[in-house]
Amino acid sequence: MRALRLAQLEFRRFRGPLSRLVPWVLALVPLLYGALYLWSNWDPYGLLHRVPVAIVNEDKPVKVQGRTVDGGARIVRAVRESGSFDWHTSDAATARDKLRTGDYFFTVTVPRGFSADLASSLSPKPRRATVHIELNDANGFIIGKAADQARLELQNQLSAAAQEVELRQVFGQGRELKDGLDKSAASAKELAGQAGNPATTGPGLQQLAQLSSAVPQAPEGQAAKEQARLLASPVDVTSANLHPAHRYGRGMTPFFFSIALWVFGLVGYLVLRPYNPRAVDEGRPVTAAFAGWLPTALLGVVGALVLYAVVQLGLDLDAEHPWLLVALVSVAALSFVALAQFFRTLLGSAGGLVLLILLMLQLTSCGGLYPVETTPAFFRALHPVMPMTYLVEGLRVTVSGGQGSTLGLSFGVLAAYGAAALGATALLLVRRRRWSMGQLKPEIQF
16 A cells, blocks of 8 residues: 555656646557557658659650550650649759759659660660669658569569550551462462463463562561560660669668657756756856756767768768768757757756657658658648758768759758757746745645
């Protein structure tokens, strides 16, 4: 019974309007973490139709046996009707620019001679038709894996287009063959009637030879062999990457670095105080705010640099812009610590719980794994206002390469969050210098 009473007293410690909610919110942490994460990643591949990609059609139609072969238009129509991605038709320059800026996650180009290559499949010198996919890991690593679905789809569409062209040519040649055989049969009857006439034997045989020469002949030798590899696999899909991450771990580095730096801010103020109460009482709230932020912030920067050094030396991260990466993780550490200090100053121990919830929300809305377009509307709305979003996007540029403007925005937003949080903490401490009756005569707690 004594243990139960002590346990009850522990719950009674939470007396304020917000403090009373702390134990119950704490009990919901597994639900929040598990449900939010599952919700945001429940069916990312089923929502790829929201991911914007571009198709560039540079193909020129060709004539085959009186019919127009327009393979490029067929591919564009087929992929847009498939609904597998959010397909946009574009010119080459615009598509490449938007791939660099992240407006498109990958691009597909149908080259100029695509239809001509399709039409050559039954010629003596067949050529394989090719379509090119271009990726950019600076926009996210896992989308490259999703692009495999587009590659397979394109391969199927290209094969169907090639087979259609081949059938048209085969049927065309079949008609020629039928006409030639009919003429041969008629001539054979005529020759049979004239068999006893030496005057007509020569011309009749010559006519039969002419007719037989009109019948299409099957290719022989090496040409026949080449035509049978292309008939089996008439098309090819090539790919390239503007800024390849190369390895899974390298592609995931921005996401995990961001988690690590946020967790440090959360844990740091479990050990260190967010401010010195005596300094506030002595009339120096701004100094108290800065002094409470500085030691944790410095440790955060040291921790970020140690993390980078270990990953670089132990795992060979080999970032494209190592010094910019160092600068960015340092700014992020300073900013995340300032945000942690603000919530701990505002809410006390409950601030740690808020920071944990914010971590969960940022994990599911920053686009660190799958494109944010594949998440529910709630997480898409959170994406542009969460600080971790900008650290993930900036680290992608420093690790894999990419747009300098993206990196500049990351520095600016993270610095603004940090400065705003530090200023807000100072204002809170200024207000706390005004003593209330409750502070002068605190309630006795049992």
